[in-house]
Amino acid sequence: MTDTAPTPITIARGDGIGPEIMDATLEVLQASGANLAFEEIQIGESVYKRGILNGMEPSAWESLRRTKVFLKAPITTPQGGGYKSLNVTIRGALGLFANIRPCVSYHPFVSTKHPKMDVVIVRENEEDLYAGIEYRQSQEVTQAVKLISRPGSEKIIRYAFEYARANHRRKVTAFVKDNIMKISDGLFHRIFDEIAAEYPEIEHETMIVDIGAARLADTPEHFDVIVTLNLYGDIISDIAAQITGSVGLAGSSNIGDQCAMFEAIHGSAPTIAGKGIANPSGLILASVMMLVHIGQAAAAEKIHNAWLKMIEDGIHTVDIFKRGVSKARVGTRDFAVNLIDRLGERPTTLTPASYQVGEKSSFAGITLKEVAPVRKVQVGVDLFLDHKGGTGDEMAARVQPLIGSGLKLVMISNRGQKVWPEGAPETFCTDHWRLRVMGDGRDTISGADVGALVGRFAAAGLDVVQTATLYTFDGAAGFSVAAGQ
Numbered sequence: 001m002t003d004t005a006p007t008p009i010t011i012a013r014g015d016g017i018g019p020e021i022m023d024a025t026l027e028v029l030q031a032s033g034a035n036l037a038f039e040e041i042q043i044g045e046s047v048y049k050r051g052i053l054n055g056m057e058p059s060a061w062e063s064l065r066r067t068k069v070f071l072k073a074p075i076t077t078p079q080g081g082g083y084k085s086l087n088v089t090i091r092g093a094l095g096l097f098a099n100i101r102p103c104v105s106y107h108p109f110v111s112t113k114h115p116k117m118d119v120v121i122v123r124e125n126e127e128d129l130y131a132g133i134e135y136r137q138s139q140e141v142t143q144a145v146k147l148i149s150r151p152g153s154e155k156i157i158r159y160a161f162e163y164a165r166a167n168h169r170r171k172v173t174a175f176v177k178d179n180i181m182k183i184s185d186g187l188f189h190r191i192f193d194e195i196a197a198e199y200p201e202i203e204h205e206t207m208i209v210d211i212g213a214a215r216l217a218d219t220p221e222h223f224d225v226i227v228t229l230n231l232y233g234d235i236i237s238d239i240a241a242q243i244t245g246s247v248g249l250a251g252s253s254n255i256g257d258q259c260a261m262f263e264a265i266h267g268s269a270p271t272i273a274g275k276g277i278a279n280p281s282g283l284i285l286a287s288v289m290m291l292v293h294i295g296q297a298a299a300a301e302k303i304h305n306a307w308l309k310m311i312e313d314g315i316h317t318v319d320i321f322k323r324g325v326s327k328a329r330v331g332t333r334d335f336a337v338n339l340i341d342r343l344g345e346r347p348t349t350l351t352p353a354s355y356q357v358g359e360k361s362s363f364a365g366i367t368l369k370e371v372a373p374v375r376k377v378q379v380g381v382d383l384f385l386d387h388k389g390g391t392g393d394e395m396a397a398r399v400q401p402l403i404g405s406g407l408k409l410v411m412i413s414n415r416g417q418k419v420w421p422e423g424a425p426e427t428f429c430t431d432h433w434r435l436r437v438m439g440d441g442r443d444t445i446s447g448a449d450v451g452a453l454v455g456r457f458a459a460a461g462l463d464v465v466q467t468a469t470l471y472t473f474d475g476a477a478g479f480s481v482a483a484g485q
Contacts, residue, residue, distance in 0.1 A: 006037040007294050008067040012060075015044045016268025017332075018073030021280035024336035025071070025287050031340040034291055034299035039063050044075030044268075048083055055086040064094065070261040071290055073283060074268040087263075088132065091125045096254035096261055097152065098159045099123040099233065100289070103220075103240035103250055106350060109311050110245035110320050117220040119240050120169070122160040123233025125254060127152045130230045137465040138386035141415070141432035148184040148229065151368050153191045158366050159255075160227035161199045171203040172196070175212045175228035175236065183480060188229060194369075209236075216240060241265055246319045248279035251286030253293065262290040276331040279317040281307065284339070288353075297355035304353035306342040310335075312349055313342075380410075380438035380470035381450045382479075386463040388431040392419025395433060402456045407449060408440035438470070 011026070013019040029036060041060035048055045055075065064070055070090070077083050090096065100122055107115030133145040157174070164172050174192040178185035189206055196204035207215070209232045215222055217239055226236065241250035247266045254261040264282025272278055284307060291300035314327030315338045321329045330338060346352045387395070392412050403409050412420040413436075414429040437453065439445045450467060457464050471478045 004035060006035045007069070007296070008037045008039060009290070009294075010039050010041055010060075010063045010067045010070045012041050012043045012070070012072045012075075014073030014268060015046075015076035016074060016270040016273040017278035018044075018075065018268055020273070020276065020332045021264070021278050021283045022071075022073040024280040024332050025283045027336045028284055028303055028339055029287055029291075029299075032299045032303050032343055034296055034303075036296075039067060043072070043086060045078060048078050054084050054089045056089070061093075064090075064259065068259045069290060069294060070259070071283075071287060072261055072263045074264060074266060076268045076270060084132065088130055090261060091254055092131075094259040094261070095126070095256040096259060097124065097126050097155050098255045099125045099237075099252055100163070100255065101237040101241065101250060101252040101265060102285075103237070103244050105244045106249070106308075106311050109314065109325060109350070110249070110316075111322050111325065112243065112245045114220050114243055117240075117244055119216070119220050119223045120163070120167075120225045121233055121237040121240055122156065122163060122225060122227040123237060124152060124156040124228070124230050126230070128230035130234075135466075137384065138431045139388070140430040143466075146181070146184055148187055150187060150191065150371065153188045154195065154368055155366050157188075157192050157195045157227055160225055161195060161202060162366075164202050164225045165199065169202070169224045171205070171224040172199075173204070173212070173223055173226050174206045175209040175226060175232050176206060177209050177232075179208055183478070185229070192227070212236070213239060217243060237265065246279065247282070248317070248319045249281045249285070251282045251284070251289055253286065253289045255293075260290070260293055262286040262293075276333060277318050278332050279319050280332055280335055281317075292355050301353055301355045302343055303339075304355075305346045306339050306344070308347035308350045308353065309342045309345045310339050312347050313338075374474045376478075377444055377472045378446070378469055379444060379472055380436060380479075381445065381453070382468040382470065383435045383437065383454070383457065383464050384466040384468070385433040385435065385457075386431055386465045387433055391425075391429070392421075392423040392427075395435075396420045399435060399457070399462070402453070402460055402462075403437060404449075404453060404456065406440055406442060407437050407445065407453065409435060410438050411436040432465075436470075 013022045041063050043056050043060060047057060075086055077085055103119045105112045105115055105117040127147050127149060129144050129146050131147050135143045137143055160172050176185040176189045178189045192206060213236050216236055220243060238247060241247045250265045252263055252265050263286055266282055269278060288300045288304045315330055316326040317335055318329060395412055396409065400409060411418060413434045417427050419427055419429060454464050
């Protein structure tokens with residue numbers, strides 16, 4: 001027994017298999033001697049169906065802000081419009097900028113083609129397309145906005161290098177797609193290179209995400225720590241977890257300046273809910289990460305080593321059971337019971353877990369680099385039109401009289417492909433056009449110029465659905481220079 005007050009933890013049993021695996025995880029935590037006090041909240045499908053579109057009542061937010069630690073089972077988001085992903089909501093609202101997903105192979109006890117795999121995915125958690133900013137702009141075209149910031153990129157990249165340093169990792173690899181998205185992913189790449197120079201003892205490299213994902217699936221032993229943007233990280237972490245043997249084995253942490261959330265990476269699996277066969281390993285290993293985070297490393301080490309010993313002993317759930325390797329196939333409840341029976345034991349073949357007792361790994365904040373201000377100059381505008389039919393030449397002929405004095409039309413694109421000037425007649429066009437207008441004989445244009453331009457288009461019956469102002473920053477273009485770039 002300990003004389004210190006128990007650490008308050010907010011828990012949610014979730015949907016589908018969530019209640020089953022949470023019950024198993026809580027049994028293990030309580031048997032381990034972890035000094036915890038649980039506050040339970042209701043989230044997920046039942047809350048959505050009460051008309052709360054983010055799946056979480058105000059009282060639940062109060063608990064999270066009080067405890068600052070959340071152990072969450074998977075939830076189900078109802079199908080249909082209007083419902084927002086609860087995970088995305090929580091990560092954004094609580095500033096949980098870093099998603100950490102260790103993906104480890106347990107050869108020869110769990111079947112895998114990659115016996116030496118030990119990769120940690122560090123995923124940016126707040127930005128990118130997950131901001132959920134989308135528009136339908138015409139009958140035929142929708143748009144999603146990809147937001148990448150310097151502070152967000154700097155925080156996640158620096159976290160990855162600090163994680164690598166603290167955990168004696170040898171290399172950090174960034175996954176980007178800046179051969180196409182030269183401004184957004186290009187920013188992430190540049191910041192990665194800047195920060196990597198501050199950690200000379202850690203090897204670093206950058207890969208285009210498509211070939212990086214292919215290599216991860218083929219030769220994961222090439223990687224150690226991977227840091228990447230939100231969408232890429234979501235995809236590759238599931239790939240990485242699956243090739244270890246099962247997505248059911250992977251837990252994750254979501255870390256912010258003030259709060260943290262711990263969860264299994266898999267979903268609520270409603271097709272097997274209530275059958276008692278779900279693997280609770282992902283949530284159990286997430287709870288181990290939680291214990292390390294709050295400074296209860298002894299309990300974390302005890303649970304993790306008992307789990308490894310049970311995997312060695314061949315006590316497996318159906319998702320990883322294999323004849324000739326596994327010794328017994330157990331359900332969710334018996335998995336927890338067998339793990340509890342092994343508390344205090346250590347694996348003999350797999351590498352034992354070791355956590356520094358007394359060291360709390362909570363995030364203490366990252367000081368962002370001060371960036372010198374730059375000169376921002378408005379030099380043009382892109383007008384987006386909803387207009388059905390015609391070619392690039394026909395569109396140019398129609399709008400040229402509307403451009404006005406001191407401005408010039410320099411380019412028209414459709415779905416990102418240039419159709420004027422010198423467009424290809426084979427290009428398929430939809431009802432969504434982009435017209436680039438720049439200053440004619442002058443280096444800047446004004447907001448008044450843009451407003452008058454839009455007014456002339458409206459008066460001519462042309463539907464301007466969006467404008468995007470074009471700026472230079474210290475003379476460098478802050479916009480893609482060529483259509484489709």
